[in-house]
Amino acid sequence: MAPLDDPGMVDMAFRGGEVMPYIKMNDRKALDEGDWPLDPGSLNYVLTRTVENYIQAYGRNYTTFNEVLGVLEAMKLELYRREIAPYENAKLAENGDVYGPLT
Numbered sequence: 001m002a003p004l005d006d007p008g009m010v011d012m013a014f015r016g017g018e019v020m021p022y023i024k025m026n027d028r029k030a031l032d033e034g035d036w037p038l039d040p041g042s043l044n045y046v047l048t049r050t051v052e053n054y055i056q057a058y059g060r061n062y063t064t065f066n067e068v069l070g071v072l073e074a075m076k077l078e079l080y081r082r083e084i085a086p087y088e089n090a091k092l093a094e095n096g097d098v099y100g101p102l103t
Contacts, residue, residue: 023031023045037043051068058064 023041031042031046037046055064
């Protein structure tokens with residue numbers, strides 16, 4: 001069966017020329033039992049399940065949704081501040097800036 005004919009494949013999400021699969025039921029079970037996510041799709045699944053469990057525990061309401069979005073935004077900003085910005089600064093020093101002086 002060609003990848004795009006497989007119902008377990010997403011025909012619009014490509015990575016490195018390969019079609020990215022949905023998380024299969026067996027993989028979901030393993031992740032639910034604590035297996036470490038090994039790719040972006042499984043990481044997305046684990047984070048989504050965590051958020052969904054929080055929402056189920058605390059209710060589908062504005063406060064809970066606001067809490068979840070606030071935490072996700074804070075996580076994103078902290079990741080950028082601690083990991084991504086220093087990485088980008090090191091690459092800038094290594095390879096030079098693509099921007100000219102601002103005038």
